[in-house]
Amino acid sequence: MNPLRSRPALVALGATALLAATTAVPSAAATPTRSAAAPGAVALDWYDTTAETIAAAGATTQVTNSRTWAISWLAAARATRAVPPGVDRGDYQAAALASAVHDGLVALAPARTEQLDAALQQTLDAIPDGESEDKGVAAGARQAALALKSREGDGLDPASVNAPYPVPAPAPGEWQPTPPAYAPATQYGNRLAKPFALTSADQYRLPAPPSLDSRRYKTDLAEVRTYGAQDSTRRTAHQTETADFWLGSSLALYTEPLRVAVDRAPRSDAERAELVALFHVALVDTQIATSDSKYAYTRWRPVTAIRTGSIAQDPDWTPLHTTPAHPDYPSGHTTYSGAAEGVLNALAGPSTAPFELTSPTALGVTRTYTSWHELTAENVDARVYSGIHTRSADEAGVTLGRNVAGQTLRTADRLLRAL
Structure with missing residues (x-):
């Protein structure tokens, strides 16, 4: 093809x-x-x-x-x-x-x-x-x-999604508003919303992030400090392009890959409808579960850790891209990728003929993929190169997304049964 x-x-x-x-x-x-x-x-x-x-x-x-x-x-x-x-x-x-x-x-x-x-x-x-x-x-x-x-009153309207979140007192590891806007936290209300397939928002809550004195945390922080800085001399041009490519909303970036899967599936309208439905059910529930883990642990963002923490403090360190206004762990982009990959692997197969993808945040760049996992792997790296997530947060996000995708697929008969 x-x-x-x-x-x-x-x-x-x-x-x-x-x-x-x-x-x-x-x-x-x-x-x-x-x-x-x-x-x-x-x-x-x-x-x-x-x-x-x-x-x-x-x-x-x-x-x-x-x-x-x-x-x-x-x-x-x-x-x-x-x-x-x-x-x-x-x-x-x-x-x-x-x-x-x-x-x-x-x-x-x-x-x-x-x-x-x-x-x-x-x-x-x-x-x-x-x-x-x-x-x-x-x-x-x-x-x-x-x-x-x-779905009336399910808590997924914009006002409910961004329900107010009281900022915790400053402490090592604790999320604080981030520069340059120091905006209030967003997406807190997702964890209070009604899921489609999950039994509760915390059904697949992740284990706690690495402790601040652990080797893994120190390795993560060193990596994002080196490769995610705005003025990094170690980040390659291709790595910067990866960060730019995956900067936009996951929903917008995954609209084309899902369409590829729908178009190439030798299926009826009914079977194609099931693929689209289960994909987006998984993604709604993943965003609910992501918010649950984020606000259960309220882990600070790399910019806060590097500017105010006890490990080689650097008050002037600035990430390549502006940090979103919610906690680090897990990465929402990679939970989305993990869930999308899980559904697409199961319903469309893990591989496909080459397809091209563009991004509104990397104009003039076209990338070619032959598997859904390639999208996930790039998302993991992109958030580190952007300077806005630790690799632990990215990898945990993939795990969470895959868990929610599995739950969605296991409950597919109930979800698709006519009301």
């Missing part, structure tokens, strides 16, 4: 939306028409429509946007899973998927209603009128309504 040509404009749009900027995107009605008879074609159309919707009208918090994906595509997977007797299977599933995702997105991103209505009409125009289409549309609408109802 030829490498899939990436769409840097769409990825950049997603990153921009997640940074709360306004961006114009093409109308969903302009998406090229595929035949509804082609297995999986409608799923790919609505994947692109969902990505465009999030890019144009998404929330300011990543987990809220992951929730939008999860709700809409869980509804689609549930609506397409069982086909009633006497209808055409492909037509029914295509109509059900489109109806479910449409209704979920209209409810969660109402500013895009006009474009979503046009996209739905385009899908239905390609399906023969009749009982198969009618029953599919009704099933999709029903599952979307039920999925939305089941």
Whole structure:
């Protein structure tokens, strides 16, 4: 299979939306028409429509946007899973998927209603009128309504996600607001939210990070001090590019790899819907679990440790990239990578034909990958080279993400069962 040509404009749009900027995107009605008879074609159309919707009208918090994906595509997977007797299977599933995702997105991103209505009409125009289409549309609408109802008040709206967190008193190892903005902590409220597959936010809470007097901690700190400094003379140009490439939101950066998996899977619309749904369920729960471990241990960031700690204190040390406003352990980027890799390995296989990926934070750079693990490995290194995480925090994040992915896959039958 030829490498899939990436769409840097769409990825950049997603990153921009997640940074709360306004961006114009093409109308969903302009998406090229595929035949509804082609297995999986409608799923790919609505994947692109969902990505465009999030890019144009998404929330300011990543987990809220992951929730939008999860709700809409869980509804689609549930609506397409069982086909009633006497209808055409492909037509029914295509109509059900489109109806479910449409209704979920209209409810969660109402500013895009006009474009979503046009996209739905385009899908239905390609399906023969009749009982198969009618029953599919009704099933999709029903599952979307039920999925939305089941997630009311789940604590994943932006205000709840960024619930106030009282800053602890300064102490060795204790998180403090970081320069240059010294902003209040963010994402504390994730750990209070309702998961999809986890039994509780702390189900896979990580063990404590390395103690401050341990050899591992001293090695970690020395590495990030050397390779993550803004003026580092040891970090290579390729390592700086890696840090820049993976700087943006994980949701935006993983939109294209998941699309590659969906596009290349020789599957029906229903099976493709399950892949998208389980991927985003795992990613919502991973962000909940990440927040739990972060705020259970409140480990200080490298910039605080190096500027104020007892190991070769350097008050002027500055990381390559600005440190996000939440604790170090574990890295949220690598928990996301670990969960994404876990789901993709299980449902799409660990390897794929080469595909290209671009990044809105490394303009002009295109990288090629042949496995999902390569994305994870680069994320681990990137956060060290950025100067914003220790390697222990990165590696623990991968473990946590994989654990949550495993939980999601083990509970897939319950998650995908029609409500």
